[in-house]
Amino acid sequence: MKLTKLFFTLLIAFSITSFKLPPKDTIAAKSAIQQREFYELKTYILKTKQQEQTTDKYLKEAYLPGLKKLGIKNIGVFKLKPNATDTLKKIVVLIPFSSMEQFLALDKKLAKDKTYLTAGASYLTALYSEPPYVRIESVLLHAFSDHPLLTKPTLNSPRANRVYELRSYESATEAIYANKIDMFNAGGEIKLFDKLGFNAVFYGQVISGPKMPNLMYLTTFADQTSREAHWKSFVDSPEWKGLIAMEKYKNNISHIDITFLYPTDYSDY
Numbered sequence: 001m002k003l004t005k006l007f008f009t010l011l012i013a014f015s016i017t018s019f020k021l022p023p024k025d026t027i028a029a030k031s032a033i034q035q036r037e038f039y040e041l042k043t044y045i046l047k048t049k050q051q052e053q054t055t056d057k058y059l060k061e062a063y064l065p066g067l068k069k070l071g072i073k074n075i076g077v078f079k080l081k082p083n084a085t086d087t088l089k090k091i092v093v094l095i096p097f098s099s100m101e102q103f104l105a106l107d108k109k110l111a112k113d114k115t116y117l118t119a120g121a122s123y124l125t126a127l128y129s130e131p132p133y134v135r136i137e138s139v140l141l142h143a144f145s146d147h148p149l150l151t152k153p154t155l156n157s158p159r160a161n162r163v164y165e166l167r168s169y170e171s172a173t174e175a176i177y178a179n180k181i182d183m184f185n186a187g188g189e190i191k192l193f194d195k196l197g198f199n200a201v202f203y204g205q206v207i208s209g210p211k212m213p214n215l216m217y218l219t220t221f222a223d224q225t226s227r228e229a230h231w232k233s234f235v236d237s238p239e240w241k242g243l244i245a246m247e248k249y250k251n252n253i254s255h256i257d258i259t260f261l262y263p264t265d266y267s268d269y
Contacts, residue, residue: 036148038097039204041139041216046089054123054132055091060266062120066110067095072102074150075268076201076218078164078261088134092166092261094201094218096150103140141204141216146185152269153199153220163221164201164261170214172254177213180252181205184215187249192239193219198230201269211257 046052064075076094080086097103110116117124123132143149155162171177184190184203193200203217221227234240243249263269 036143036145037150037202038100038103039141039143039150039202040093040095040097040103041141042093042095043137043139044091044093045134045137046091047134050130051132051134052089052091054126056264058120058123058132059091059093060264062116062123063093064266064268065119066113066116067106069113069116070102070106070109072096072106073268074152076164077264077267079264081163081260081262083260091264092259094150096202137210139209139216140207141202141209142207144181144185144190144203144205144215146190147200147203150202151200153201155199155220155222157222159263159265159267161223162262163224163227164263165219165221165227166216166259166261167219168211168214168216168257168259169253170211170255170257171252174213176252176254177215179249181215183243183249183252187243187246188239189243192234192237192243195239196230196233196237198234 044055046055059077064077067075072095074096076092078092078094080090080092097106126132169180171180190200190203199220201218201220204215206212206214206216219230221230
């Protein structure tokens with residue numbers, strides 16, 4: 001009996017001395033990973049002025065207020081900068097989610113909101129012969145580890161003058177795509193953007209979209225002149241020259257799409 005008690009006493013003592021709490025930096029790192037937001041980039045493609053007006057009214061008076069009642073904030077709503085080659089109008093909505101569960105529950109919760117249903121009635125009950133848009137395109141993203149939360153830009157210029165630059169970088173394979181993400185995080189590309197004042201809103205890896213594998217990010221500038229000056233400082237910086245000279249980061253982009261946007265009057269930023 002005494003031997004049995006001694007055995008359990010020693011076992012407990014060994015367990016206590018062997019168990020170690022993870023270092024604080026490890027806990028912080030795991031917490032940061034857990035806090036990484038998800039984003040839906042929702043693009044309404046429009047053909048007529050009436051469609052634009054109907055969708056604008058719905059977003060401003062029903063959709064954004066409905067999202068905010070559910071605790072979703074910092075919603076961006078943007079339109080394309082005038083371009084002679086564009087034949088269709090677009091409204092781009094950027095919605096941050098704290099989790100995938102929040103994203104998946106959104107439509108069901110909005111369907112129970114009577115205020116939302118009333119305010120958005122002209123859009124929600126539109127006839128098949130008079131749709132409020134041509135199509136909706138949706139891209140789902142997960143924030144980068146080095147920029148886990150959306151950042152509202154600090155710009156004081158008139159909204160119509162602002163340049164919000166949405167970039168999509170495609171890679172030839174999944175492995176090469178992972179390399180480009182590493183270039184932003186461990187390689188220091190995000191830190192360089194921060195240092196040079198690019199006012200980045202988000203950096204996200206696309207987890208569902210039409211151009212995978214790809215990543216997307218949004219930087220913001222007071223106007224076109226500011227945009228050009230910032231990019232010149234970026235490509236001329238010794239940090240960037242050193243980064244692109246590294247063999248491990250070569251040829252990790254196969255295609256780039258750049259879209260210039262400006263915020264609507266009802267956008268949160």
